[in-house]
Amino acid sequence: MHSTSGPALERAxxxxxxxxxxxxxxxxxxxxxHRLSKTV
Structure with missing residues (x-):
């Protein structure tokens, strides 16, 4: 299992x-x- 958070993903x-x-x-x-950047 891998996990991350939306805000940590700043770029595609x-x-x-x-x-x-x-x-x-x-x-x-x-x-x-829900906090994932729309550019991603």
Whole structure:
């Protein structure tokens, strides 16, 4: 399981870096996703 928070993802590249490291069966939890930047 991987977790992060919405405010920690400031650029689209931040999210892309996390997504490319995920393996099949992994779970990504984004806490406070409602605070995710619209540019991401």
């Amino acid at each position: 590249g931040d999210l892309a870096a996390i997504l490319t490291k995920l393996e099949p069966g992994d779970v990504l939890f984004i806490d406070e996703i």
